[in-house]
Amino acid sequence: MVLDNLSESLKSIMRKISGSSFIDKDTIKEVTKEIQRALLKADVNVKLVLKLTNTVQERALNEKPPAGMTAQDYIIRVIYEELLKILGTDSNFDLKPQTIMLVGLYGNGKTTTAGKLARLFMKKGLSTGLIAADVHRPGAFEQLQQISGDVNCGFYGEKEEKNALKIVRNGIKELEDFKIKIIDTSGRDSLDQELIDEVHEIKEKINPDTVLFVIDATLGQQAGPQAKTLHDAVNIDGVIITKMDGTGKAGGALSAVADIQSPVYFIGTGEHMDDIQIFNPKKFLSRLLGMGDIDALMEVVKETNITEEEAEASLDKLMSGKFDLKDMYDVWEKFAKPGLLKKFFGALPLGKMPGGNKLDESQLDQADEKLRLYRVILDSMTFYELENPDVLNAKRIKRIAAGSGQGEKNVRQLLKEYNAMKKNMKSIKKNRNFKKMLKTQLKGGNFSLDDLESKML
Ligand SMILES: Nc1nc2c(ncn2[C@@H]2O[C@H](COP(=O)(O)OP(=O)(O)OP(=O)(O)O)[C@@H](O)[C@H]2O)c(=O)[nH]1
DSSP states (O other), rough: TTTTTHHHHHHHHHHHHHHHOOOHHHHHHHHHHHHHHHHHTTOOOOOHHHHHHHHHHHHHHHHHOTTTHHHHHHHHHHHHHHHTTTTOOOOOOSSSEEEEEEETTTTSSSHHHHHHHHHHHHHOOOEEEEEEOOSTTTHHHHHHHHHHHHHOOEEOOTTTOOHHHHHHHHHHHHTTTTTEEEEOOOBBSSOHHHHHHHHHHHHHHHOOOOSEEEEEGGGGGGGHHHHHHHHHHHHSSSEEEEEEESSSSHHHHHHHHHHTTTOEEEESSSTTOOOOEOOHHHHHHHHHTSSSOHHHHHHHHTTTSSOOHHHHHHHHHHHOOOOOOHHHHHHHHTOOOOHHHHHHHHHHHTOOTSSSSSOOOOHHTHHHHHHHHHHHHHSSHHHHHOOGGGGGOOOHHHHHHHHTTOOOHHHHHHHHHHHHHHHHHHHTTTTTTHHHHHHHHTTOOOOOOOHHHHHHH
């Protein structure tokens, strides 16, 4: 996991807060000290750390928790909100056909990242071709050619050619049928004028849709000024931070880059072609704090401050069965603890799953394995398919099965369970006591799933 140590420290701070019977000034002082230590150890800039912890302290001492929320939960929410601010703006990379140019320094991981991006885009149904425009480093051509073979994507290069611009022009033409073209440019040993001129020239003459700066997390806080220099010179569209797995300085790199207002779109988390993640600050932070899907939790927390009727309406929406594959996965992920999933399904007044097959013990016991498998399949679907499962025809199912490496049978099984779940959520709606229990749970402002579990015992 990326930022392991920081994650462990923050999780234990969260546990300490939720475990304390009351929150006084000393507790808050102690907690903010521990947050400072954890962030500084992850190489986050001192000024940023002090600003964050002073704000947490000031808010925790002066703000009142909203009705129905405990002081402990509120402090956790404040820490989450303030940490989110140093992770940058929430910006999703637009997964659409485009030409992407990767720029960066020697050895920061551009070539490897080109291959990782190709695999990621192809899993989303976007055919991808790589263009070898690194004309300086011996072996760069072969390395990219090898990588494109590994990920089975398109490739263009001219081994003997020394004019990068010419290769890029020919490559764009040669790969015109590919939805995404990725240009791997020459690395440099510093952000020197030569690199800036070359990038300027390719930008001007080729006009790629997106320029991404690939930077190594081991640079720590130094990643910020480097990204800023290049951003000022060639106006990069975003950043990819590589080697987040291999360093304790990832926190410094992440927060420093976030500070220059250039979005971090992806992070590299290992040497293999699958070791890349689309970077989303909220999800990244939720995982770091071990809080599951904080987004959905925050949504529910917000709803408890609404009137009875509005709370009723939001429950109805949840149970109306009007949800898509993304929503279904979020629900599954929340109940991913096998024990809880067993109790959750066991307690629901489901009886029979529509179509006559009841959820039996063994199925639930394999819940974890099933979730892992389903995540791989869902990751191979385009956003459009996730939001519109009805478009999934035989051709799309075949592509998803191939992209995820899972058989078509598993893809069809996932869809069958999705449809069964939609029907079930509708049947729950008619069941008053389940709805009452869930509503009390929400109103109580206490959203630890264990509570839900205890109610289901
Ligand atoms: N642990 C880890 N290693 C990585 C990651 N990304 C790249 N690497 C490794 O870093 C080294 C350099 O990667 P390259 O892709 O060759 O770097 P480059 O930026 O293309 O280098 P130049 O072409 O010289 O500019 C290789 O050994 C990669 O396997 C990552 O996310 N994690």
